[in-house]
Amino acid sequence: MFVKVEPSGCCERKGMVQVRFCMYLDSTDYGYEKYHVEMPVIPEGGYPGKVDDMGMPINQKDYDRWIKSLPKVWQNNPFHNHFIQAEPETTDKEIMDIASTFLREGGIRWATDNKLDLVNDALPFKKPEVVDATRIKDCEVRVQSVKAITTEIRV
Amino acid sequence: MAAIDIGGGASARGSYTANLYTYVDSNNPANDTGTLTSFELWIDVDGGNATGVIVGTFSGSGTSWDDRDYETIGNVTAGSKQTFSGLNCDVTTNDYIGIYTATGRFEKEETGGAGIGYYSGSAFGGGAQTYTWQTGRVISVYGTGATPEEFVPFKSFYHQILAQ
Numbered sequence: 001m002f003v004k005v006e007p008s009g010c011c012e013r014k015g016m017v018q019v020r021f022c023m024y025l026d027s028t029d030y031g032y033e034k035y036h037v038e039m040p041v042i043p044e045g046g047y048p049g050k051v052d053d054m055g056m057p058i059n060q061k062d063y064d065r066w067i068k069s070l071p072k073v074w075q076n077n078p079f080h081n082h083f084i085q086a087e088p089e090t091t092d093k094e095i096m097d098i099a100s101t102f103l104r105e106g107g108i109r110w111a112t113d114n115k116l117d118l119v120n121d122a123l124p125f126k127k128p129e130v131v132d133a134t135r136i137k138d139c140e141v142r143v144q145s146v147k148a149i150t151t152e153i154r155v
Numbered sequence: 156m157a158a159i160d161i162g163g164g165a166s167a168r169g170s171y172t173a174n175l176y177t178y179v180d181s182n183n184p185a186n187d188t189g190t191l192t193s194f195e196l197w198i199d200v201d202g203g204n205a206t207g208v209i210v211g212t213f214s215g216s217g218t219s220w221d222d223r224d225y226e227t228i229g230n231v232t233a234g235s236k237q238t239f240s241g242l243n244c245d246v247t248t249n250d251y252i253g254i255y256t257a258t259g260r261f262e263k264e265e266t267g268g269a270g271i272g273y274y275s276g277s278a279f280g281g282g283a284q285t286y287t288w289q290t291g292r293v294i295s296v297y298g299t300g301a302t303p304e305e306f307v308p309f310k311s312f313y314h315q316i317l318a319q
Contacts, residue, residue: 008206008229014243020229037234042203054173054273067201075204077232083241117193117299118240 001025001079002154003103005095007147009083012139015131016085019146021099022078023106030111035077040070080106080116087125088135088142092149098123100153107155156304161185161212162252162297163269165195165236168262171202172254172294177278178261179213179220179253179286181269182293191244191300194226196254197262200234205259209279210296212250220272221283223250233259246300254296255279261294268293 002024009020025032047066050058057063082102086095102118109116128135163182172178191212198205211225224245231237254261255277263271271294272286 006229009227010229011227013227018227035235037200037232039200039203039234054176056173075232075234077235078237081237081239083226083239085241085243116238116240119192120241 001029001103001107002152003099004152005099005146005149006081009081010143010147012136012143013085015128015135015139016125017088017090017139017142017146019084019086019095021082021084021102023080023082023103024076025079031079035079037075037077038072039075040067041073042070079110080118082106082118084120084123085125085127088138090125092146092151095146095149096151096153100155103153104155156189156301157187159185159187159189159191159246159300159302160298161191161246161250163293163295164297165197165295166262167197168264168293168295170263170265171199171260172256172263173273174202174205174256174258174260175276177253177255177274177276177284178294179251179272180294180296181251181271185212185246185248185250187302188247189300189302191246191298192242193238193240193299194228194242195297196228196231196237196239197235197295198231198233198237198256199260199262202233202260203258204233205231205256207255207257208259209255209277210244210298211253211279212244212246213253214247214250215283218272218285218288219283220251220253220278220286222253222279223247225279231256231259244298244300246298252296252298253278254294261296263295264293266291
């Protein structure tokens with residue numbers, strides 16, 4: 001199994017740097033098939049039939065036939081996602097060390113069919129007493145570099 | 156600390172929501188006040204992976220609802236329950252859970268639920284908005300958390316020690 005930073009879930013949050021980790025199973029891991037899903041390849045432009053004001057198909061049966069006609073691909077979904085709220089001074093190495101720790105804990109819980117409600121109580125980060133514009137800016141700048149972390153940690 | 160939960164549960168259902176709408180779900184309102192730390196979501200596989208997903212809590216009544224707090228989730232893969240922990244979303248008793256997605260769509264049931272409201276666009280951070288309600292619906296979203304730890308004042312603690 002492995003973990004990596006998911007950039008789309010990283011942002012400034014209450015004066016901290018929110019980092020999202022996605023955890024994935026390998027094909028040899030327990031329960032891999034649960035998160036290995038087959039999906040239709042939806043063409044650009046989407047469904048060509050008539051839709052209502054909300055973009056929902058007017059003829060559901062026609063839409064279902066169209067979906068069934070599409071080619072399919074297999075996709076490996078995360079078996080869990082975890083967020084942390086770090087201080088802007090936190091280094092990339094510290095972030096990925098934390099990711100590795102949570103992956104190990106998440107992997108054990110997954111393999112023993114326990115809930116994946118991982119908690120951040122043991123992390124050393126302190127929320128700022130005052131969240132001012134300077135703090136927000138510092139976090140936003142750090143978020144951009146966190147989003148660029150492409151390291152995958154594998155256990 | 157006491158456990159809090161909100162929402163009708165994340166599972167594969169018979170229908171789906173539209174993207175680019177904010178939905179407020181009246182199924183299983185929050186049972187207590189505190190912080191939601193985990194969410195469970197299920198994105199419909201036939202709609203493709205979701206992007207720009209936001210989940211939060213709402214307060215209000217009738218057709219007017221305002222977000223209390225929300226979490227930026229980001230991209231969510233479709234076709235399986237996706238779980239998210241480590242969050243910090245404020246919630247108050249009787250709040251509803253709400254969602255938004257830029258692309259992709261949530262699993263939804265058309266009947267058997269308590270009903271949902273929808274608003275065109277993202278309502279998060281935008282103040283109170285007017286929602287159109289649809290009875291019977293339920294969306295595949297669920298949140299859990301806890302009430303704050305009870306603070307025991309030093310004096311009370313000291314007297315507990317003396318009493319032993």
